[in-house]
Amino acid sequence: MDMRRSTPCSRCRQRFMAKSVTKGADVECPSCKPNYLPIPADEQYSSSQQQHYGLRSRMRCFYSQVRGKVHQSTVTPSLNPDPSAFNSMKRSSKRAVLCGITYNNWKQYRLKGTINDVRNMRDLLINNFGYPGHFIRVLTEEEADPRFIPTRKNIEDSLSWLVSDSRQGDSLVFFYSGHGLRQPDFNNDEDDGFDETICPVDFQEAGMIVDNDLNTLIVRPLTPGVTLHAIVDACHSGTILDLPKVYMSEEKNWVNSIPPSGAEKRTSGGLAISISACLDHQAAADTSAFTAGKMNGALTYILAEILKKLPGPTYGDLFDLINETLNNVNQSSCLANTRFLRRLFNSNFSQTPLLSSSAEFDVYKKHLFL
Template sequence: MYPGQQHRHYQRPPVPPPGYVQQKQYQRPMNPPPSNQMQSSVVTNHGRVQQFQYSNCTGRKKALLIGINYFGSKNQLGGCINDVRTMSRYLHDYHGYAFGDMVILTDDTRDMRRVPTKQNMLRAMQWLVKDARPNDSLFFHYSGHGGRTQDLDGDEVDGFDDVIYPVDFQVAGHIVDDQMHDIMVRPLRAGVRLTALFDSCHSGTALDLPFVYRAQDGGIKEYNIWKESKGDAMQAIMGYATGNTRLMANSVSSVFSRFKNSNSSQADRVKQQKMSPADVISFSGCKDTQTSSDSSVNGIATGAMSWAFITVMTQNPVQSYITLLQNVRVLLAQKYSQKPQLSSSHPIDVNLRFVL
């Protein structure tokens, strides 16, 4: 663990999360990527034709920014409120988002309408997508605690839903990825852009988007049950070696859930169910099985993913989807083991220019 680093979860794992720390030099794109022109494409999957449309992001711009420090709790964080305030200035200064078209929820306010309770967060998500039209650009940013829970409806190949934690989660409960997808993705029309940035633990597929991309070559990832179960297998072995029966049982249960839900027909069904004609993109701070870091940069508390995203984009605003993912990963790998993820609601050309 690095100085000033805190992991955003409620129970510290018995072993470090899987990952690596690798020193690399930050690389800027060699050539400007092509513009993301509005266009239509057709995807055929098992006889089903689904049309989707890119957004050129020239319409109305709206943003929902949520930062929760959980003041006074044993799991208090330091940088989440700073993250959304920095993000609001970045969106305004670099991409023309008006402050009047932003809703910011933080737990340092006395305005009860702006406190990130579960009710306020869900209501704000509905506001974000309400009356969205083609070429509108919507931005969702969450910085706070994240976690995982058992999947109850069978739409997760690995057997777990990703969740985020409102400030009143102990009373109202968490918010599951299924609910965020139903509110912010499902209602959107073709050509509407929603960009989501999750700076939280276990957030790899926090918006339940069906297409996840490899950073190495931009290809679409296929779920690898053996690779994804490696961490749980190691924890099961550690639990056995140390006599920690609870750890061993939980790890074995996780592996069993993955095997139960990992058949190809199940994966195809989930992909069909979660695909959208809208232009939805999500960047997350880590894999579903990893934690994201609450850190400090130049003495200022910040979430590692939020800091890296803004740093890369301000140093060079002309990025393709794939170079943005790669550069954020390279920047974080100098200090952190978390591996940011890119996912989308439909297959994207990752060499197109990323626009907001």
């Protein structure tokens, strides 16, 4: 008679068949200690349970094997090429900086979809818009090279690299997925009295990067024939580049956003376009509504899917599709953190992406090509 019985692994909690298990004793499964026979997944759980528990158990087994045997850089391959390639290769007319910040040391404010956002945007730029991988800088906390950790200095250095030596015909992209905040404006540059900010991983020590800084870093240097697209998936990101023209989707018209102080916020002849996740006073959602069990920034996911399926849409069509999709998801109550956000915004949570630019254009005639 087979005396084996089902028991959970004391290390990874995967259930398996073990012989002569003493009640209360710690035992390990085959992946952690190869002495036992695992139970097939379809015998352990129902189909709905398998999806939730089976994957988690297998992942725990995997990490128990690699723990102490490999470094993080081996487990998570870098999204950057050999750093020396940035200096050794010829320049490219297509360059990008992609920044995704998880805030791993902040459990309460940790974001789960930012790395997925970066991967999504990198794949989109390479596969759909022909960006060379060697000219896409990626800054995340998963990078082993300290130069690619999204600190304030590294972000600013990468943005300087992005616009340096720009020439006519260049197409540049700055993508950011992370926390965004607001702070009082002391320069009389904002109609609402607040500067918009992005939060580097070390912002508590080094400070936030405010919209004035971003304008100086990547808007003012743009020379004639150079186009910059900034895609910012963060709370309070509406006018994050301080661009002088803002397109109002509902009214279908451009409005001036010139600083009350009269400070110059234009380019040096190039074109800067910003696609922001929400208005300055709104929050942006991290959601699993589109891919079960996988978090993404709502704007990033929708934008990427549209551009993959509908290459080169007009800006007007793009924003109509984004807003329609967000409204449908919002009505279905699928957005992550919806309960909290609905309380915060008096049960009227909404996320309205915003288009701003250094110059007006016909949004239903001009096509988006990154």
